Amino acid sequence: MGAIRNKRDGAPAIEPIWLEWLTLGGLLIFATWLLGVRGVWGLLLRSDPTGLTLVIIVIFAGATLWCGARSRELQHQRRLMEAARQRPVAGHAEHDADGWAASYWAALAASPRDADAPLDLLLEQAQGPHHTAWWVNGIQLKLGLLGKVIGFSILAIQIGQLQSFDPNQTQDLLRTLTSGLGIALLTTMVGLVGNILLGLQLTRLDRYADLFIADCQRLGLRHAGTAGQG
Numbered sequence: 027m028g029a030i031r032n033k034r035d036g037a038p039a040i041e042p043i044w045l046e047w048l049t050l051g052g053l054l055i056f057a058t059w060l061l062g063v064r065g066v067w068g069l070l071l072r073s074d075p076t077g078l079t080l081v082i083i084v085i086f087a088g089a090t091l092w093c094g095a096r097s098r099e100l101q102h103q104r105r106l107m108e109a110a111r112q113r114p115v116a117g118h119a120e121h122d123a124d125g126w127a128a129s130y131w132a133a134l135a136a137s138p139r140d141a142d143a144p145l146d147l148l149l150e151q152a153q154g155p156h157h158t159a160w161w162v163n164g165i166q167l168k169l170g171l172l173g174k175v176i177g178f179s180i181l182a183i184q185i186g187q188l189q190s191f192d193p194n195q196t197q198d199l200l201r202t203l204t205s206g207l208g209i210a211l212l213t214t215m216v217g218l219v220g221n222i223l224l225g226l227q228l229t230r231l232d233r234y235a236d237l238f239i240a241d242c243q244r245l246g247l248r249h250a251g252t253a254g255q256g
Contacts, residue, residue: 040104040105041101043100043101043230043231044094044098046097047093048094073205074173076209076213078169078173078176078213079212079216081169082166082169082216082217082220083220085166085169086166086224089159089162090223092159093159096156096231097230097231100152100234100235100238103238104234106124107128107238107242107245110128111127126242127245129147130144130148130246134246145243148239148242149239152239153235156232159224163224167217167218167221170214170215170216170217170218170220171214171217173209173212173213173214173217174210174211175210176209177206177209177213180205180209181203182206
């Protein structure tokens with residue numbers, strides 16, 4: 027199926043990326059509630075004395091809220107672009123230069139000495155913050171691996187402290203050894219799940235920003251060609 031078009035001028039319809047994030051947010055809230063009812067959160071937090079699991083969850087929640095705010099901003103800028111493209115770039119009034127796209131077209135019309143500067147500024151506005159978000163996404167995975175190292179270190183230390191094997195202490199021994207293994211596995215699992223879910227959101231934001239930049243350049247070239255013919 028082809029892309030949905032605006033009936034008035036044939037332009038592509040604005041993708042509701044913020045509504046998509048709201049849908050995902052609703053699913054995450056439901057999943058959080060369901061896991062809480064099942065006692066999974068309590069089990070995770072009790073089984074990790076290092077607190078790394080809680081840190082990963084807090085980082086994921088904060089980054090997800092940032093993705094929501096970012097998706098709303100990108101959709102807003104897309105709407106401003108669709109409104110600004112109906113107006114001529116050359117000789118526009120100051121109040122017309124609202125949004126990243128209009129500022130980019132105005133910079134192109136001004137024929138700057140550095141021809142790449144307008145595009146560089148547009149890239150920074152549309153994609154620059156995403157690089158930090160991807161770094162935060164990697165932090166989740168690294169914290170999970172750190173928990174894995176700590177868990178196996180605790181396991182190795184406990185095994186190294188064994189002087190002799192007493193069959194009467196088997197239950198206590200297994201409980202002690204599995205605590206370190208539980209830290210290793212749980213923190214790694216939480217880090218991986220958070221990394222995957224946040225990565226999906228950031229990939230969607232990157233793709234939306236790429237399409238926004240491509241449309242800005244396409245319309246900018248069209249305006250430049252029209253001005254050249256005039």
